[in-house]
Amino acid sequence: MSIVARQRDPNLASIGTCDRRVAGSRGRFRVHSKKRITSFDIAELAGVSQATVSRALRGDPSVSEDTRRRVEAAATTLNYTVDKNASNLRSKLAGTLALLFFDDPTPDDSHINPFFLSMLGSITQACARQGYDLLISFQELGRDWHADFAESKKADGIILLGYGDYLTHASRLEKLRAKGTRLVSWGAVRPDQPCITIGCDNFSGGRAATEHLLDQGCRRIAFLGDASRHFPEFQERYRGHLQALRTRGIVPDDALQVDAESSQSSGRLALKTLMARAEPFDAIFAASDLIAIGAIGALSEHGIDVPFEVAVAGFDDIPMASYVNPPLTTVQQDTRRAGEMLVDSLLRLIHNEPVASRMLPMKLIVRRSSLWQEVPRAESPREA
Amino acid sequence: MSIVARQRDPNLASIGTCDRRVAGSRGRFRVHSKKRITSFDIAELAGVSQATVSRALRGDPSVSEDTRRRVEAAATTLNYTVDKNASNLRSKLAGTLALLFFDDPTPDDSHINPFFLSMLGSITQACARQGYDLLISFQELGRDWHADFAESKKADGIILLGYGDYLTHASRLEKLRAKGTRLVSWGAVRPDQPCITIGCDNFSGGRAATEHLLDQGCRRIAFLGDASRHFPEFQERYRGHLQALRTRGIVPDDALQVDAESSQSSGRLALKTLMARAEPFDAIFAASDLIAIGAIGALSEHGIDVPFEVAVAGFDDIPMASYVNPPLTTVQQDTRRAGEMLVDSLLRLIHNEPVASRMLPMKLIVRRSSLWQEVPRAESPREA
DNA sequence: CTGAAAGCGCTTACAG
DNA sequence: CTGAAAGCGCTTACAG
Numbered sequence: 001m002s003i004v005a006r007q008r009d010p011n012l013a014s015i016g017t018c019d020r021r022v023a024g025s026r027g028r029f030r031v032h033s034k035k036r037i038t039s040f041d042i043a044e045l046a047g048v049s050q051a052t053v054s055r056a057l058r059g060d061p062s063v064s065e066d067t068r069r070r071v072e073a074a075a076t077t078l079n080y081t082v083d084k085n086a087s088n089l090r091s092k093l094a095g096t097l098a099l100l101f102f103d104d105p106t107p108d109d110s111h112i113n114p115f116f117l118s119m120l121g122s123i124t125q126a127c128a129r130q131g132y133d134l135l136i137s138f139q140e141l142g143r144d145w146h147a148d149f150a151e152s153k154k155a156d157g158i159i160l161l162g163y164g165d166y167l168t169h170a171s172r173l174e175k176l177r178a179k180g181t182r183l184v185s186w187g188a189v190r191p192d193q194p195c196i197t198i199g200c201d202n203f204s205g206g207r208a209a210t211e212h213l214l215d216q217g218c219r220r221i222a223f224l225g226d227a228s229r230h231f232p233e234f235q236e237r238y239r240g241h242l243q244a245l246r247t248r249g250i251v252p253d254d255a256l257q258v259d260a261e262s263s264q265s266s267g268r269l270a271l272k273t274l275m276a277r278a279e280p281f282d283a284i285f286a287a288s289d290l291i292a293i294g295a296i297g298a299l300s301e302h303g304i305d306v307p308f309e310v311a312v313a314g315f316d317d318i319p320m321a322s323y324v325n326p327p328l329t330t331v332q333q334d335t336r337r338a339g340e341m342l343v344d345s346l347l348r349l350i351h352n353e354p355v356a357s358r359m360l361p362m363k364l365i366v367r368r369s370s371l372w373q374e375v376p377r378a379e380s381p382r383e384a
Numbered sequence: 385m386s387i388v389a390r391q392r393d394p395n396l397a398s399i400g401t402c403d404r405r406v407a408g409s410r411g412r413f414r415v416h417s418k419k420r421i422t423s424f425d426i427a428e429l430a431g432v433s434q435a436t437v438s439r440a441l442r443g444d445p446s447v448s449e450d451t452r453r454r455v456e457a458a459a460t461t462l463n464y465t466v467d468k469n470a471s472n473l474r475s476k477l478a479g480t481l482a483l484l485f486f487d488d489p490t491p492d493d494s495h496i497n498p499f500f501l502s503m504l505g506s507i508t509q510a511c512a513r514q515g516y517d518l519l520i521s522f523q524e525l526g527r528d529w530h531a532d533f534a535e536s537k538k539a540d541g542i543i544l545l546g547y548g549d550y551l552t553h554a555s556r557l558e559k560l561r562a563k564g565t566r567l568v569s570w571g572a573v574r575p576d577q578p579c580i581t582i583g584c585d586n587f588s589g590g591r592a593a594t595e596h597l598l599d600q601g602c603r604r605i606a607f608l609g610d611a612s613r614h615f616p617e618f619q620e621r622y623r624g625h626l627q628a629l630r631t632r633g634i635v636p637d638d639a640l641q642v643d644a645e646s647s648q649s650s651g652r653l654a655l656k657t658l659m660a661r662a663e664p665f666d667a668i669f670a671a672s673d674l675i676a677i678g679a680i681g682a683l684s685e686h687g688i689d690v691p692f693e694v695a696v697a698g699f700d701d702i703p704m705a706s707y708v709n710p711p712l713t714t715v716q717q718d719t720r721r722a723g724e725m726l727v728d729s730l731l732r733l734i735h736n737e738p739v740a741s742r743m744l745p746m747k748l749i750v751r752r753s754s755l756w757q758e759v760p761r762a763e764s765p766r767e768a
Numbered sequence: 769c770t771g772a773a774a775g776c777g778c779t780t781a782c783a784g
Numbered sequence: 785c786t787g788a789a790a791g792c793g794c795t796t797a798c799a800g
Contacts, residue, residue: 048787118501124485133519152467
């Protein structure tokens with residue numbers, strides 16, 4: 001045994017001939033000074049092979065309990081950490097998920113949309129619970145986005161997040177899929193989605209919000225939000241809205257739909273556009289809370305009272321919604337659950353387990369912005 | 385040249401003897417089918433050595449323009465992406481920063497503190513601008529946190545974020561530093577900080593808020609927030625608060641300070657504690673907006689009007705602050721700037737450039753929650 | 769300006 | 785249960 005050790009360390013032979021103080025001075029041999037501590041160092045200290053160190057540290061069941069303990073002790077002593085790059089290179093796994101975040105940096109708020117911030121938080125936490133790291137990357141929507149994480153082996157899979165214009169993405173998503181990239185996205189759950197998608201039940205949410213406004217006695221409900229194919233989630237909400245109207249025998253009026261993207265400034269602008277049309281309206285269903293909050297601001301500038309003159313409902317239930325004045329009625333999306341589902345689905349994809357797109361239930365949260373009952377309404381506009 | 389090629393690919397020799405169809409059928413040689421495309425494939429296609437491919441793709445100036453173009457074309461053709469694990473393993477750089485996020489998961493809000501969410505957003509964006517990826521990791525404050533990113537070579541440096549009890553961290557930070565880990569933290573900028581720290585000018589912020597409240601005529605200003613060494617940022621704000629009082633000749637009253645951590649529920653609780661003490665107070669300076677918002681909620685439950693009976697100021701200027709009722713006077717921290725500074729400082733550290741801790745200027749944002757002037761106050765409590 | 773060769777620090781068949 | 789050996793896909797001196 002000692003012979004083996006001697007063979008391994010040529011310096012050992014010279015110790016006998018060394019001055020005692022020199023030999024005693026640390027660093028005479030084993031001069032790891034600036035060198036990284038590797039599994040070989042642990043192996044030497046624990047008296048096992050490097051391969052065994054690797055197995056022990058990864059919890060391979062074939063390693064004996066006794067050996068594992070010795071290896072772990074040695075690793076602790078030397079303050080050793082496995083080099084992830086080497087480990088990933090060999091195993092072809094990264095232990096990391098990537099979040100591609102698409103944000104249209106609207107000029108007014110350099111702040112990120114609070115809804116997505118909340119999603120981001122829940123995704124991060126879900127990853128942590130699963131023992132994965134999360135790599136975050138912002139992608140400006142306009143630019144050519146690169147999702148090299150998977151190909152470059154930095155991440156095992158990708159989560160796409162953002163109000164996306166999926167039409168412009170479709171070809172890229174297809175390309176990624178062709179390469180075998182594991183991919184899940186947050187968005188509108190539809191049969192034609194190019195990848196596994198987790199999303200809120202936008203249709204039911206839109207219907208519930210509009211039904212609620214109808215229940216309040218509103219008859220001319222404006223929809224603020226881009227209802228085109230470019231914003232499938234908004235479009236679903238709009239479809240739900242239309243369905244609620246039709247079920248009650250109300251003919252939708254195109255003049256009451258104004259495009260808007262999810263920001264306060266856009267909501268404010270949409271309200272002004274709506275006012276300029278001089279169409280009477282008694283309620284607003286905004287495709288997102290930010291739009292709703294912007295619209296409420298514009299309404300109050302026009303001296304229009306919410307909810308007594310115009311009832312307002314939003315979508316998302318961002319934290320701010322319960323603090324605006326009046327508190328905002330909205331459709332809540334369970335971001336915590338959403339984050340969990342996204343991470344869970346992606347991991348299933350990575351492990352080649354069956355996965356399907358899924359729709360998460362929404363919940364209508366009624367707050368003061370939509371409540372007319374308190375004061376009976378004098379002159380509510382009739383249907384044209 | 386063709387001889388070299390022949391040596392490289394033993395299959396080449398047999399082509400002549402093969403049935404034409406077999407030789408023609410793709411996959412007879414070069415069976416990359418499931419194999420990853422590597423720099424060797426690019427080298428072959430571009431007619432250069434693998435080393436040259438590596439140089440060309442990294443933009444090494446020694447590569448000729450012509451060669452670079454050929455290599456890039458080949459890479460595009462084969463849809464090649466550099467394997468980051470291999471590249472990092474060799475170069476010992478990750479192109480990634482890690483964000484260790486310390487959050488005390490308070491029972492009431494599973495949501496992340498909005499202030500940090502905003503910091504997270506700005507840090508992510510700053511990283512993107514610098515061409516770095518960001519690895520995010522949640523650390524529960526109570527637990528033994530592991531910052532293995534640097535050692536495991538997944539990240540080139542670490543940003544620490546969170547209202548930290550730095551005393552409990554100090555030893556760990558020291559250990560990391562000893563290992564040579566690049567580290568910057570967000571927090572209280574003090575001479576005794578164990579690492580480079582970027583932070584708001586909490587002292588001036590606290591002073592400004594209290595001076596403002598004094599200017600409004602308030603005389604008994606309660607401070608809601610943990611003012612112990614365990615929350616250095618809150619402590620600085622408290623110190624600023626005390627200084628403002630003393631400058632005006634007001635003797636601080638310990639009975640007006642109530643511990644609270646940054647959450648609404650904690651703010652609510654602190655307000656109740658304060659009320660239970662039966663000490664008169666005419667204003668509240670909360671160490672954070674969340675505390676302030678919680679306190680306002682509790683005040684309104686007690687039928688106490690804000691701002692006419694009690695003026696309130698917070699700290700942070702989270703997005704919600706301008707939407708609560710009444711809108712909250714607060715001390716704004718420039719999160720965008722903060723994120724930039726953190727990333728910038730960390731990169732300087734990584735590049736061995738000189739860096740120093742820095743304090744960012746704050747800005748008092750006066751909103752309605754602190755404004756008494758509108759209605760002259762009847763019975764303001766006198767100093768004891 | 770380019771190539772041949774070594775090696776980063778692991779994991780994983782293959783043996784025993 | 786453990787070891788010897790190969791090799792993951794790059795980067796980087798070292799030559800020329």
